[in-house]
Amino acid sequence: MFGSLARDSIRQAITRAERLTTELIRTVETLFARFPLDEENKALRARLVDQRARALSEWLDTQSARDSNGDDEAWRLRPCPTLTFVNGAGELDQKHDQDLRDTCVMLLDRAGCDLLTICDITGHSYRSAQIIVKHYRARNADRADAGIDRLELQVRKDGMKG
Structure with a gap:
C-alpha cells in the first residue's frame, strides 16, 4: 500500500510500511474528527464520508511525497493508496487478499x-x-x-x- 522506494532494501521497505501503518492508526481519529458523521441526514453523511476519504487520500499523498522527496522516479514499487480506503460506514478499511x-x-x-x-x-x-x-x-x-x-x-x- 505504501510502496517501496528504489533506494530502500526490503527490510527498510517493511520497516517504513510498519511505521506508516502505526502512524496512520494513531492519526486516523484526528484525521476523521473534522468530519463527524451525522446519523440522521443521509446526504450530509455521504458528504462527510467523502470528506473522510479525501482526508485519507491527502494524508497518504503527503507521506509519499515526503518519503520520495517529491520525485516520482524514486519508487521501485509505487504506492497503491486504493488498498486502504474509507468504507460506506465512514471507517478506515483495507482490501483483503x-x-x-x-x-x-x-x-x-x-x-x-x-x-x-x-x-x-x-x-x-x-x-x-x-x-x-x-x-x-x-x-x-x-x-x-x-x-x-x-x-x-x-x-x-x-x-x-x-
Missing part, C-alpha cells in the same frame, strides 16, 4: 486465459473461478460497448428500424 485474488481471476480472464489455467495460477477451484468470472464479467464496460455495437450491426443487417 480475497479481494485481490478475485481481481487476479478477472485480469487473467480478460487476458484470455481459460478457467483451468486461471485455477492453476490462483488456486481457486474450477467452480469458484467460474462463479467469480460469471459475477464480474458483465462489469467490463469495453466488452459491453462492443456487444452493443455488434447488436446494432445485426439489427441494421436484418433491416430492423428503430
Whole structure:
C-alpha cells in the first residue's frame, strides 16, 4: 500500500510500511474528527464520508511525497493508496487478499486465459473461478460497448428500424 522506494532494501521497505501503518492508526481519529458523521441526514453523511476519504487520500499523498522527496522516479514499487480506503460506514478499511485474488481471476480472464489455467495460477477451484468470472464479467464496460455495437450491426443487417 505504501510502496517501496528504489533506494530502500526490503527490510527498510517493511520497516517504513510498519511505521506508516502505526502512524496512520494513531492519526486516523484526528484525521476523521473534522468530519463527524451525522446519523440522521443521509446526504450530509455521504458528504462527510467523502470528506473522510479525501482526508485519507491527502494524508497518504503527503507521506509519499515526503518519503520520495517529491520525485516520482524514486519508487521501485509505487504506492497503491486504493488498498486502504474509507468504507460506506465512514471507517478506515483495507482490501483483503480475497479481494485481490478475485481481481487476479478477472485480469487473467480478460487476458484470455481459460478457467483451468486461471485455477492453476490462483488456486481457486474450477467452480469458484467460474462463479467469480460469471459475477464480474458483465462489469467490463469495453466488452459491453462492443456487444452493443455488434447488436446494432445485426439489427441494421436484418433491416430492423428503430
